[in-house]
Amino acid sequence: MTDWYDHPEYFDLIFADETDAEVAFFEAAFEKFAGRTIQSVFEPGCGSGRLIAAMVDLDYEATGLDLNQKMLDFLAARLEKTGHSAELIRGDMSAMKLPKTYDAAFCTFNTFRHLLTEEDVVGHLRSLADHIEPGGLYILGFHIIPLDADEEEVEQWEASNDDFTVDATLAVIEFDRDNRREKLKVTIDVTHKDGSTDQIETVFPLRLYTCDEASEMLQSVNDVWEIAGIYDFDYDIDEERDMDDDLCDAVFVLRRK
Ligand SMILES: C[S@@+](CC[C@H](N)C(=O)[O-])C[C@H]1O[C@@H](n2cnc3c(N)ncnc32)[C@H](O)[C@@H]1O
Structure with a gap:
């Protein structure tokens, strides 16, 4: 078992x-909802x-x-190129002290x-608010899992570049509504152009949200963040969504008060 995040080259693909x-979508949302010009992003x-x-x-x-650090090193090399x-x-994004503010x-x-507790979630949203200028935005996307959802979901992706093909399978292996945790297993099978193969398996927890739990979470920080728009993973700026049980792939555009 290794951490798939220790393999940024595969993750990235x-x-x-x-x-x-x-x-x-980010640019369209900046245009539509920001109360300031957006030049710096975090x-x-x-x-x-x-x-x-x-x-x-x-x-x-x-x-x-x-x-x-492996992710950051990969990004540094990519930018240098x-x-x-x-x-x-x-x-750690659960409580951030950043060197400056952003738009x-x-x-x-x-x-x-990945933020598993209420304390970390609220710590994240409040510490980010300390570093976003008034009128600035936070675009936050995550899956909401309705009460009647299939708990045994499996997703699969395949992608290739000039050097290798990656076949990734993500499966929910534990689902605990009471403690608001699901455990996911990601299996990545890599086939290199020279025929050699590699397999990476990672198990990690994520926090669960119903629509009501997502609403409560956002309300708990509504002194600093207001909901400017609600979207889904279609990323269509002209198609706003309602906050209801049909919203599964949620993208919230939050505006700093
Ligand atoms: C699903 S990846 C997403 C990467 C990138 N945002 C993207 O969309 O391609 C999640 C990333 O969050 C990082 N991560 C997880 N928990 C974190 C935390 N508490 N603080 C900072 N980074 C964290 C992981 O190391 C990983 O690189």
Whole structure:
């Protein structure tokens, strides 16, 4: 068993296809909802930096924070190759003391559900608020799992680059509604162009949310964050969603008061 986050080169490929749609949505949301011009952006849990690199390419000043040094090293090397730069910080997103303030932040694809306790979740949202300027945004995307959802879900992705093909399977192996935890197993099978193979297996917990629990969580910080818009993983700026039990792939656009 290893940590899939210790393999940024494989991790990065799995989600690469989503990047363009996410970045286009970020810019559309900045335009539609921000009460200030967005020039500087921050990503907690930036990982291999597909989003930071794309935002830097668009001339935003970007800062990424992650717990995993291998992810940050991968991102630093990626930026160096393109002659771009970003500030990279190794740290925990549950309570952040950052060197400056930003116009906007984003955190998509369930990274937020790595925060397992109420204390860490609220600590994250409040410490981020301390570093986002009034009128600035936080784009926060994560799965909401309704009470009648299938608990045994399995998802699979395949992706290739010039060097290898990655086949990733994500399965829910434990589901505990009372303690608001699910345990996921990710299996990554890698086939290199020379025929050699590699397998990585990781088990990790994520916090569970129903729609009501997500609402309560956002209400608990509504002195600093207001909900400006609600979307889903289609990332269509013209298609706002309601906060109801049909909202599973939620993307909240929060605005700093
Ligand atoms: C699902 S990956 C997402 C990476 C990136 N945001 C993306 O969309 O490609 C989650 C990342 O969050 C990081 N992470 C998990 N818990 C964290 C914490 N408490 N503080 C900072 N980073 C954390 C992991 O190391 C990993 O790189």
